[in-house]
Structure formats: structure tokens, C-alpha cells
Amino acid sequence: MPVSRVDQFVRQLDDAGISFERDAMLSRLTTIGLGGPAEVLARPRSRSEVATVVSVAATLDLPVRVLGAGSNLLVSDAGVAGVVLHTGGLDDVRIEENGAVDAGAGCHFPSLVKKTVASGLRGLEGGVGIPGTLGGVLTMNAGAYLFSVGPLVEEVVAVSAEHGLVTMPRESIDFRYRRSSFGHDLIVASARLSLRPDVPATLRAEMDAHMQTRKLTQPVGVKSAGCIFKNPEGSSAGRLIDELGLKGMRVGGARVSEVHANFIVHDGSANASEVLALIDSLRERVFGETHVELETEVMTWN
Ligand code: EPU
Numbered sequence: 001m002p003v004s005r006v007d008q009f010v011r012q013l014d015d016a017g018i019s020f021e022r023d024a025m026l027s028r029l030t031t032i033g034l035g036g037p038a039e040v041l042a043r044p045r046s047r048s049e050v051a052t053v054v055s056v057a058a059t060l061d062l063p064v065r066v067l068g069a070g071s072n073l074l075v076s077d078a079g080v081a082g083v084v085l086h087t088g089g090l091d092d093v094r095i096e097e098n099g100a101v102d103a104g105a106g107c108h109f110p111s112l113v114k115k116t117v118a119s120g121l122r123g124l125e126g127g128v129g130i131p132g133t134l135g136g137v138l139t140m141n142a143g144a145y146l147f148s149v150g151p152l153v154e155e156v157v158a159v160s161a162e163h164g165l166v167t168m169p170r171e172s173i174d175f176r177y178r179r180s181s182f183g184h185d186l187i188v189a190s191a192r193l194s195l196r197p198d199v200p201a202t203l204r205a206e207m208d209a210h211m212q213t214r215k216l217t218q219p220v221g222v223k224s225a226g227c228i229f230k231n232p233e234g235s236s237a238g239r240l241i242d243e244l245g246l247k248g249m250r251v252g253g254a255r256v257s258e259v260h261a262n263f264i265v266h267d268g269s270a271n272a273s274e275v276l277a278l279i280d281s282l283r284e285r286v287f288g289e290t291h292v293e294l295e296t297e298v299m300t301w302n
Helices: 005-015 047-059 109-118 134-140 200-217 237-243 272-290
Strands: 019-025 037-043 064-067 073-075 080-086 093-095 100-104 153-160 164-169 187-194 254-256 264-266 299-301
Touching (some): 005 019, 047 064, 047 080, 047 153, 047 187, 073 272, 093 109, 100 109, 254 272
Parallel strands (some): 064 080
Antiparallel strands (some): 019 037, 254 264
8 A cells, every 4th residue: 555645754753753643633722722633743842853844744745834822823624634833842941141032933922921021021021912922923923012023033043945944133034014034934943032131020010011901902811813804004904893883793603702803702612614704704794895805814724
């Protein structure tokens, strides 16, 4: 019997001592708690293991998708073929006294924020409510209120199939609204940030205030995938949907949040198809009534 490419892939991962799981349910690895299995979930624990996963997959012509905290992601109910590279094992953090922070792509961002604040370092406190990983925050150029990660970056170590591990200084990285130089063919493995010393109590108070604002304006602690649509230029997707009276609109178990209209939430009873159908309905309603074409911010995998 011929050996499939996925069989060859996992055999090579096994030989390299890299951990993996076959038919791994992605619903437990996304904040919205939905989605089918990944054909193979690779769990590299170091930058060189990331490079190995990427190069072996490229040799076998298998697609690679990167999964961090799964906080801005909607996976179809059928799941995905090929390789999902989970960055959870890349969670090392080293904080130096001069304010330099070296951290792996898989660090949970709110935890990294709390660690740097506790160490008396200013820079990340405004991002405490972003429920992603450092790699996700860099790739999506995630932001919150006035917080933006780009100006704090000193360099990023990334992996591409073509070049393996590459070190990129900030000047060579393009940060734009909700996107950056990183993505499918350039995967963040780790980053070095440059923060400034400040008084821990002051930073903690600012961090708590940011979290409080977030809790008042966004659905926190319920299953969601973050903002569904990008903001159209000069406008807010949430406000547009809200003004059309669509808060609470449902498809099956999926509904538009009553707290912030750019979030779709559910109580555990939805599936991914219902969320996707609700996204389509919202897009159609907004276009029909305002002629604004909403573009999704949430990543969809199918
Ligand atoms: N608004 C409404 N109704 C709503 C939601 C918002 O009228 O249901 C109004 C607000 O009152 C405000 C305006 O719309 O006047 C903008 O709202 P908000 O300050 O909540 O910001 P946003 O533009 O909706 C963006 C980001 C969020 C980020 C917040 C805070 C995008 C798509 N969204 O939201 O990012 O947390 O600003 O900085 O860029 C994400 O990307 O996943 C995300 C949550």
C-alpha cells in the first residue's frame, strides 16, 4: 500500500523527536470552541523544530497553517487537511533588566503583558485584553485602543520554507491595519521587544483600567472569535451593524453580541456553519442598507 504524504510527514517528525497528533480536534484550541479536526497537529518546542516542520511539510507539498491561541479564528466543522502548526510549546520568556524581552511566538499575550508589568516595564500594558499569542499579535498586528505592538519590536525570528530561520529587524517588517509581513509563508517563531522601565504600581493601574474598558465594551468571558469584520475606512463595523438594529440576530445557536455588534457569540450550542451563515447575512444586510462592503478580519479555515 502506498504511504500517504501525511504518513511520511509524521514519520519524519517522529524521527526528529517533534511531537504531533493526528486528527486533532481544533474546537478545543479555538476561543470560539468550534471547528473540526486538523489532519496533523504539529507541536514544535523550539525555533529549529518550527523550521523542521515547515521544511518537511514543504518537501512533501503539504499546506501548513499556524495556530496560536485560536482567538481570531473560525475553523469549519469539517476541519482542515494538511498540517496545523501549533505554537503553544514556544512559550519561553526572558526579561532582561534593560527592558529587552525575548519571547516565543506561543506566549499567551495577556500573561506576557502581566509579566512585563510585574517587572516594571512599560509598553505592553494597553494590550492586556488581547486574547492571542505573541505570534498572533505580531502576525495580525493586533491592537487595542492606543496599543500597537509594532513600535516595541526590536527584531523577530521567523521561518519560511525557502530561507529557514531568518532574523528580521523592525525596519524590515511591514505593520499595517490588522496585517503584517507575517502570514502563511513567514511564520513568527520568537520576538525581541524593547520596553522601558517604569513604576510597577502605575503600570498595573493602567493595565487594570484597560481591562476594565474592554470588559465594558466587548463580550469578555463568552465564546467568540474576536471582531468578525475589519473596520471600513473611517467607520466602525460594530457601529454599522448596531445602527441597523442587528444585535441579537441569530442563525441557530450563533448570535450577534448585545455588548458589541462586531462579535458573534454562542452559548455552546452553535456550530461553525451557523457562524459562517450569520457572517454572510450580516455582510448582505450591511451592504444592502449602506453599500459598505465589510471584509472579514477573523481568519476562516476550511
Ligand atoms: N459601537 C457601537 N455599537 C457597537 C460597537 C461599537 O455603536 O455595538 C461604537 C462605539 O460606541 C464607538 C465606535 O463604535 O463609538 C467604535 O467602537 P469601539 O471603540 O468598540 O472600537 P471598534 O472600532 O468597534 C476596534 C477593534 C477592536 C479593538 C477596539 C479597541 C477592529 C475591527 N476592532 O473596535 O479589535 O479591541 O477597537 O481598540 O479593528 C479585534 O480586532 O478583534 C478587536 C476586537
